[in-house]
Amino acid sequence: MNRFLDLADLSREEVVDLLALAQRLQDHPEPEALAGKVLGLLFFNPSLRTLSSFQAGMARLGGRSFVVTPGNGTWKLETRTGVRMDGDCAEHIREGIPVLASYCDALGIRAFADGRDLAADLAEETFSAMAALCDKPLVNLESAMNHPCQALADWKTLDDLSVPRRGKFVLSWVNHPRALPLAVPAATLHMAAHRGMDVVVLRPDGYALPPELMDKARRAAAASGGSIAETDDRSQALAGAQVLYAKEWGSPRHYGEAEADAALRRGLADWTVREEWFSRAAPGCRFMHCLPVRRNVAVADEVLDGPRSVVLREAHNRMVVQMAVLHRLLAR
Amino acid sequence: MNRFLDLADLSREEVVDLLALAQRLQDHPEPEALAGKVLGLLFFNPSLRTLSSFQAGMARLGGRSFVVTPGNGTWKLETRTGVRMDGDCAEHIREGIPVLASYCDALGIRAFADGRDLAADLAEETFSAMAALCDKPLVNLESAMNHPCQALADWKTLDDLSVPRRGKFVLSWVNHPRALPLAVPAATLHMAAHRGMDVVVLRPDGYALPPELMDKARRAAAASGGSIAETDDRSQALAGAQVLYAKEWGSPRHYGEAEADAALRRGLADWTVREEWFSRAAPGCRFMHCLPVRRNVAVADEVLDGPRSVVLREAHNRMVVQMAVLHRLLAR
Amino acid sequence: MNRFLDLADLSREEVVDLLALAQRLQDHPEPEALAGKVLGLLFFNPSLRTLSSFQAGMARLGGRSFVVTPGNGTWKLETRTGVRMDGDCAEHIREGIPVLASYCDALGIRAFADGRDLAADLAEETFSAMAALCDKPLVNLESAMNHPCQALADWKTLDDLSVPRRGKFVLSWVNHPRALPLAVPAATLHMAAHRGMDVVVLRPDGYALPPELMDKARRAAAASGGSIAETDDRSQALAGAQVLYAKEWGSPRHYGEAEADAALRRGLADWTVREEWFSRAAPGCRFMHCLPVRRNVAVADEVLDGPRSVVLREAHNRMVVQMAVLHRLLAR
Numbered sequence: 001m002n003r004f005l006d007l008a009d010l011s012r013e014e015v016v017d018l019l020a021l022a023q024r025l026q027d028h029p030e031p032e033a034l035a036g037k038v039l040g041l042l043f044f045n046p047s048l049r050t051l052s053s054f055q056a057g058m059a060r061l062g063g064r065s066f067v068v069t070p071g072n073g074t075w076k077l078e079t080r081t082g083v084r085m086d087g088d089c090a091e092h093i094r095e096g097i098p099v100l101a102s103y104c105d106a107l108g109i110r111a112f113a114d115g116r117d118l119a120a121d122l123a124e125e126t127f128s129a130m131a132a133l134c135d136k137p138l139v140n141l142e143s144a145m146n147h148p149c150q151a152l153a154d155w156k157t158l159d160d161l162s163v164p165r166r167g168k169f170v171l172s173w174v175n176h177p178r179a180l181p182l183a184v185p186a187a188t189l190h191m192a193a194h195r196g197m198d199v200v201v202l203r204p205d206g207y208a209l210p211p212e213l214m215d216k217a218r219r220a221a222a223a224s225g226g227s228i229a230e231t232d233d234r235s236q237a238l239a240g241a242q243v244l245y246a247k248e249w250g251s252p253r254h255y256g257e258a259e260a261d262a263a264l265r266r267g268l269a270d271w272t273v274r275e276e277w278f279s280r281a282a283p284g285c286r287f288m289h290c291l292p293v294r295r296n297v298a299v300a301d302e303v304l305d306g307p308r309s310v311v312l313r314e315a316h317n318r319m320v321v322q323m324a325v326l327h328r329l330l331a332r
Numbered sequence: 333m334n335r336f337l338d339l340a341d342l343s344r345e346e347v348v349d350l351l352a353l354a355q356r357l358q359d360h361p362e363p364e365a366l367a368g369k370v371l372g373l374l375f376f377n378p379s380l381r382t383l384s385s386f387q388a389g390m391a392r393l394g395g396r397s398f399v400v401t402p403g404n405g406t407w408k409l410e411t412r413t414g415v416r417m418d419g420d421c422a423e424h425i426r427e428g429i430p431v432l433a434s435y436c437d438a439l440g441i442r443a444f445a446d447g448r449d450l451a452a453d454l455a456e457e458t459f460s461a462m463a464a465l466c467d468k469p470l471v472n473l474e475s476a477m478n479h480p481c482q483a484l485a486d487w488k489t490l491d492d493l494s495v496p497r498r499g500k501f502v503l504s505w506v507n508h509p510r511a512l513p514l515a516v517p518a519a520t521l522h523m524a525a526h527r528g529m530d531v532v533v534l535r536p537d538g539y540a541l542p543p544e545l546m547d548k549a550r551r552a553a554a555a556s557g558g559s560i561a562e563t564d565d566r567s568q569a570l571a572g573a574q575v576l577y578a579k580e581w582g583s584p585r586h587y588g589e590a591e592a593d594a595a596l597r598r599g600l601a602d603w604t605v606r607e608e609w610f611s612r613a614a615p616g617c618r619f620m621h622c623l624p625v626r627r628n629v630a631v632a633d634e635v636l637d638g639p640r641s642v643v644l645r646e647a648h649n650r651m652v653v654q655m656a657v658l659h660r661l662l663a664r
Numbered sequence: 665m666n667r668f669l670d671l672a673d674l675s676r677e678e679v680v681d682l683l684a685l686a687q688r689l690q691d692h693p694e695p696e697a698l699a700g701k702v703l704g705l706l707f708f709n710p711s712l713r714t715l716s717s718f719q720a721g722m723a724r725l726g727g728r729s730f731v732v733t734p735g736n737g738t739w740k741l742e743t744r745t746g747v748r749m750d751g752d753c754a755e756h757i758r759e760g761i762p763v764l765a766s767y768c769d770a771l772g773i774r775a776f777a778d779g780r781d782l783a784a785d786l787a788e789e790t791f792s793a794m795a796a797l798c799d800k801p802l803v804n805l806e807s808a809m810n811h812p813c814q815a816l817a818d819w820k821t822l823d824d825l826s827v828p829r830r831g832k833f834v835l836s837w838v839n840h841p842r843a844l845p846l847a848v849p850a851a852t853l854h855m856a857a858h859r860g861m862d863v864v865v866l867r868p869d870g871y872a873l874p875p876e877l878m879d880k881a882r883r884a885a886a887a888s889g890g891s892i893a894e895t896d897d898r899s900q901a902l903a904g905a906q907v908l909y910a911k912e913w914g915s916p917r918h919y920g921e922a923e924a925d926a927a928l929r930r931g932l933a934d935w936t937v938r939e940e941w942f943s944r945a946a947p948g949c950r951f952m953h954c955l956p957v958r959r960n961v962a963v964a965d966e967v968l969d970g971p972r973s974v975v976l977r978e979a980h981n982r983m984v985v986q987m988a989v990l991h992r993l994l995a996r
Binding site: 361379380383384385387391392394396399401404509624626628629633636648651 | 699700702704728730732736737738739742745746747748749750753754755756758759760762763764766767768
Binding site: 291 | 367368370396398400404405406407410413414415416417418422424426430431434435436
């Protein structure tokens, strides 16, 4: 494995193998496996889990990391090609990325969606341009439409909790003050399909995921024996569900139009996950969320603080699975 | 030892033991003692000494660190319970703290006083809420009313300089452009009392420390054989003093009222430590300050640059004693 | 070697020796050479290459680093002496530098020119004040008039590419939206002279380098058998050139006068390096730049993306030569 950019690049069996490695490293730590190795972490956007879990995981394998945050101690980086750089970017990714790559053994990059042009973001134009400039092992720390480290951690969490392969997995839109990117819903939807689950996307009118993302998930479901459905009927969606995965995202219908999106969500204040949502779910239905989460906007305290929430395990598994990814990319 | 939150949690003998460990690690370095261990450092407020000395100290023991600064590369963290999070905080400490704790072997947290409600700050409401969420060894990197690492470093500095246990220790209020927190005066007062010194708090009218802090120090003095007094008479306070410890703090009488505090300190411009202050002190009276310090506001150049100043030794001892704390918390 | 502040502190032979060490460490890595050593990195200004290459290089030698950025997570540091510190700086370098030095085995400091008083900047007043406060091995990470790590990396790049010692080296002013410091042109000019090259400074009227910098380079050229010339005639300058080193800098004639400088450069939009510049150059003339560079302002895409550009090799060599510097400063 030379890059970890999209869980879809791995077959179901390869994912299972990678998770087995994660478990092995938990059971039998290898504190010198990456001795002498250096990981560069390039963050165009804020982070808590990714920032800290990659540094901690690298350290637990004996390696070291450095962090670069353009615009904060480091020059802003231009991503557009062919432009006359007389604005606020002092450096271009065409220099910045190869230079950083030349200092490290593997590079991780976080670059959220621009959020203006849905087609460009679906095509991963920005991240792909950076990936093409990196000649070292590369990790996607969240791009416009993907978050494979989160997806892999969530898959492990489902395994840890013995959620059946064909269990019913509901990905539900939830409320937020602003339109958020599609990276996590896209990655989560695909992950659950790739695992072979029966996936239902629950979302209000206007928040259906783009057909490109639904189609990718359908292909994964077909290969793994799962299924994909979508609905705006909460009661139907949650009937018998084993997992409710909540996520905030902006309206694809009004992509990049903050006011239209805000108008649309004005009537959606009841899309805050509460205990009553689970009345028709399977006993023991789990609540998942990638974090960060806004309490009492996306999900009520009663759910996050109750026994069905597994958000802390998901977050901890970020470090666990990323150690396996780093091991696969860098260990001799 | 599982937490290092308040020097008052340790008996005098336990402090002496901890300082002996610090000295032992200076004399006989243990560069592999914390191999494979990871320290997380969470800073809600700025830092120079704490930020660098913990990273350097951890490295000198073979361990590694990562730094998280909410609002600067990381989401702002909400600390209030039960709120609807539709403001500028994207994550709650109820998630953030356990997640960070799950990545590391020990966590350090700096969270200054809110500075609005004296009772809440005296109760350490914010820091206690975070401490309750951390299931790993925890270090207080300065809270509303405490700074135990500074206090421990200062105790060692007094020992290094052979300041007698029953020496006269003057904690003096000094000038500053703004009202600063009570953490260091509180920790310093208690430390000197805990060490068994004869402590005098020298402060102008309006700047008496809250009775809760004075009472805590009196209890420590009673246990250690020291004494506590307070006065606004500089000449009397400094008569025979072996140590003058200068510190800026806001008026507890006008807590959270910036304008009233500013009005009060308008007449206090002569509370800048100068050499003439020491005319009645013991020969060789030392000048101490935790840093950062505003030259020629809190203390004149002539004092800081003269032979009685030991501020650099205090700062260096931060790393020395913190290595002992980390060793006690994390070494097998 | 106890400090690395200026390439002029080393004889030509000492530079050659240092580059031989850099090559040796490339060919025969020493992953434990600096085990247990701690490097402090103090950045008063932004950085990408320096920030990441020092951390990566230190890690590759087994050592560890911490980063401090005044005003960003750390107090702003006052550099003026004798002032009453009632402004926005909470700490003075007279405390800050010795404290940081006391935590580490070597300290690196970046402090760009103040850009107001040319004589003060030529005298390196700020950096020298900080250097005088540091009792540990010290590295100049770019000061008002120097950037020795860049100069050393560029020297190695010239060697790597077998550019002859007496080759013609053209340092050319190029366009930029703002007046930039003189550090890199000063260091580059001196480096090429020190190496023994025939150096031509190509710059428009108003951008001649200060006589102090030209004289220093002339002394180096005299010692090494090279030569120094300057001109505003691009065609003449580039005739037979083996290297074109492009750099942006502010007008020394209007030092600290942003508007006068801007007026002067309004007529200089054609000072963007293009392929046509090289028509009279030697075959294989190289294009060099220290980065960051503004594409299509300082240099056209066609040059940066073409075969004559060696900017990525220069940047990679930063890490390579800095490892030699760290090894020389810190290895037993």
